[in-house]
Amino acid sequence: MVANPLTKNIDMSRPPLDIAAYEANDGYQSVHAIAKGLSPEDVLELVKGSGLKGRGGAGFPTGLKWSFVPRGDNSPKQKYLVVNADEMEPGTFKDRMLMEGDPHLMLEGMIIAAYTIQASKAYIFLRGEYTVSEQALRKAIKEAYERGYLGKNILGTGFDFDVIMHTSAGRYICGEETALLNALEGKRANPRAKPPFPQVSGLWGKPTIVNNVETLCNLPGILTYGVDWYHGLAKGNDHGTKLFGVSGKVKTPGCWELPLGLPIRELLEGYAGGMQDGLELRGFLPGGGSTDFMLPEHLDILLDYDEIAKVGSRLATGTMIVLDDKTCPVGMVGNLMKFFAHESCGFCTPCRDGLPWVDQIFRDFENGEGSEKDLQILHDHVTYLGPGRTFCALAPGATAPLGSGLKYFKEDFEKHITQKRCSYKH
């Protein structure tokens, strides 16, 4: 049986499979299964049963999210599917691989999702910088229309489905689903108040599901090979495979599809080849820039949503950023704070004013001008910018590396104050 459903067609040294080659490798079988008589309710039950959790970062169960969309004759006629392909989390490079490497897989997943919620229209909200993904997807969309997988009355099901490409222009906040919807409507991408949730009132007030690229890519396998097969893929309590990436000063940085539930050590020391010669592992962010640091003592923890949460971090995007012992942890956190300060949408005060303040303090530390009082202000911001204090999750995301960095690398912060310089600089 297939063990790597997300990447089985991917070989980055050649162009992605065209539709004929994709079909020859079980491609679009799920759409044929739907045409043979799977109802939207059937598909919803399969996806719920699979235990698939959203791969965009939050890890919310996909089937449950879909189930909030109003169904039946009294529900709004127009519903939307939106693909969140605005990959911009620092250190995250997985959706790019899926879209550049196998665009039809995402399209097939989109058809499944749209059919389930009965959305006749989808927008792919693609990061503007992903020019290669755009070309690959446009070509795949054209092929899928020609083959009758998109358009009117797909394979005689009576289901109509159109896919529209929207390329964005670079703002991290668009990854927040309600901000993304505002951007699609042509507005500034400030997040919206929730409730109402997009599932009920989203794009132009219509029921809308926003799914991440990798989440959608999980769907074809679930329908084609079955829920039992899907459950058999993982090693731990979670289900399916996931893309895991490693960047930083390891021997072989990269991105691999692995079963959920492997020990972190196997990823960092096995696939990524361990640290470069002469360097020691100091810590790592397990799932992108808005996750809490983990330490070498955590290497035997499993790559699983709940296991990583137990040590106070998040699996999130599954793309790890590795900190070595010759790189300044204060500088690394400072780099992330600069990013978050820059990408704040400016709507709510703690985020708009707090993050630049934090950013400035890190610049002062870098220049040897940090003080004990500054350190206290940083600690205070972990609370002030934390969950429940801001309008959306951007600033709380920033407090993850900030708070854990202050905790785990306390001595380095102190050293910057006492030595009045960064001792990592030569």
Next chain:
Amino acid sequence: MSQQVIASTANKARSLSLEEIAEIEHEMTLYPDKKAVGLEALKIVQKHQGWVSDASLLGIAKYLDIPAADLEGVATFFNLVYRQQVGKNVILFCDSVSCWIMGCEGIKGYIKEQLAIDYGETTEDGDFTLIPVPCLGDCDKAPVMMVGPDLHRNLTPEKIDSIIKDYKNKQD
């Protein structure tokens, strides 16, 4: 008063070219509300002109019936809408965390030396503009940058030399 201001600035709107209008009209068929096309229209104009001038912005606002201030709010919100003139090639230089760990600061210093420009500046010959960009999502090949639509990976000073040369040759 505000009505008058809008009316007087609207006179300065540059008419959109027929090509731009055709592309904007196509985008309008894809959305239920023409106001949604604001960003697309800005990008279309930028594709043709290289940047979005005040006159173009006003032209789009008028064409799509969006208040100019709202469209300006969108234009200035997004990193990749250029409201100032840029060079023939825009370098989007990734300085986010993985690239930082992999030494992008040194590469940036090298570019600064070679082209004599810092962030937000354009070379005297108008060939290159240097802009920082948040994480480009290619972190296992850090440091990375884009020049126009092209991605360049595993950057070293030697690679920067050959990239600059290639783009200069392309234009000649």
